[in-house]
Amino acid sequence: MDISHRDHLFSILHRFCSFSSLILSISMQIFIFFSNCHPIYLLIPTFLTLFFHHFLSPSETHLVDFSCLRPAKHLRVPIAFLLEHFTLVKRFDKESIAFMTKVITSSGIGEETYLPPALHLIPFSPTHEDTIQESHMLFFPTLDELFAKTKVLPQGIGLLVVNCSGFCPSPSLSSIVVNRYNMRPDVKSYNISGMGCGAGIIGIDIAKHFLERRKAKSYALVVSVQILSTGWYDGKDSRKLLLNCLFRMGCSAVLLTNQGKTDTFQPKYRLVHLLRTQNAYDDQAYNSAILEEEDEGKTGFSMERYIGKAVADLVKSHLTLLAPIILPWEERFKYVIYCLLHKKYVPGFTKAIKHVCIPPSSQPLIIKTVGKGLGLHENALEAVLATFHRYGNQSASSILYQMAYLEAKGKMKKSDRVLQLGIGSGLKCNSLVLECVRDFEIDLKANPWGDCLHQYPACMH
Template structure:
């Protein structure tokens, strides 16, 4: 807290100096006008204001730099591990899946290249899987809190020093929100800016970093935590639609968290510096919009459909990013 209070004190002093300089410039202009001094004296306040603006721009630019202090990735307990052979046998024992569905999922899992060190939450180890709201909350606690505990230990940042908190999870959106759960667990400050993102898919991590960066640039925020996770229990699909069965095959439990800061004093011990962040949008296109969507199947069972158009439209969604980034890098190389 001492470092944050010092930053707040310095910011307040700088604003006070700016206000004082404005009043001094006005007073000089009035004196020069009343005393009828030479025309050169009229330029003195202008020079002072220009110098002040230059210093402000330099300080604003430096405060806009964002550093990644450290990160943490969850390693679930070994009891949640799902080797491929065990998973394939597990699927054959679940009564809601017919032979064709089991054969399809077995083919996808075998060809996906997923390794032997992946994990399912405890709820999906049951036969049949148990996916109530309560077990989804338990899974959220199992993912979020160990990851954040490790992050705070690595960075030596107290949870009450965090100014911005962004938690993203596509499929699970409880009330109170996931970010509220984190604030409650670590007793964060009453003025912490917290955000919960849902339904944003794989892009939610980059969007969370963008939100944190914007919050740090627009205010006095100094530390931001961005958490990315997925609650697999809520996405489990017990039906026969192959587009929705893909989720059972490809998704596993996991969580990661990063600590961001814009404090120049932390630059020496930070791991990375954010150089460029670019976001593009394709939701205006109907095919791209429906390429991955949560909906009910013909039997009324809710699941997450992954269309074949997803692979077709993925490069098109990246084209604006490639054009913009490529143009910037090409100009740098030519220069």
């Protein structure tokens, strides 16, 4: 039985039990009233209703904390170094080098991004072992920091989800983590590949379904990683050369629980809404971002010219479903009135959310266009633009680097809500709304922006 079918059955069972307990409670109250029993007996059905509600209602999901990797300084690739590297490796023709130079210099990416050791070599020829070593370099510092911050032992993890779009070894990446940290034998582990920038929210969705069915304290760990050693394309197809220009190393880890405030910790965030949609049934959307082999037999990840329109259509349909869920009543009312009048109206998402994290997957102009579609002022996109400038596109982990930026700048306050929007190949769009449940102080030493925060946002201009 797959997860979606099991979830559907659980939802039906939950509604049936809730309805049955309500009918039972009302029936008992009527019986007690007409039996002229002592009024104190009326408390019995009330107690039973509260009892059933407690044990049948799903547990809330909370985000305890998260960590993002700051790669080692010696892996830094300044733009001039990277452009020279393209020439020296002698894998690219002049047209390909000219195309990548134009994309990189106009993209808004900065001088502090990182590539794995195998791609620093001349000529680069990464092996499977190089890629495994890169995964170790990404996973272990990130998870060590998270376990140290939260004081949660690896043996306390009940669910592990690891996602990486382009590398799927055997044993799996999730098995590498389980083996390294000697996790318990009954840990549920999942390995997600090929899901792109939206995979982190998919991992949290899996964790949410795992946690909400448990009343005892449980933990889930979601790891998002961008592994590049075997991902570079050295052919002539410009659609596939974009990955070389924009994607960089990155890793994030999120610890989730089904418990709120306890004696040992209080989570930072509460999961409020999670929505997933996709357009994979549409051929154009399906083929707009795809891993394929070209005529010379070289494999690369293609991003078609029409991907902008495909993403815009996907996001529009997604927000149409999301808006009624999160917007206040007055915005919903305005939206309905404008629709009836056949007029265009952009709902005020800023009235429901304080911060937005979206994939920093392209040029600043495109990022600002997406923000405009959400009705956001350019200042609200500072974290997105800063993340792309400092770290490049790190696939699913980029959203957590934006969260870290907001925290480091002191912009995240108690009761603030943040919208995370992940867009992945397929195409699919996933959104997550988190609410900050407490104020907290930030240790910049454990924050990926600790060494450069004072430069932003000025250095982006």
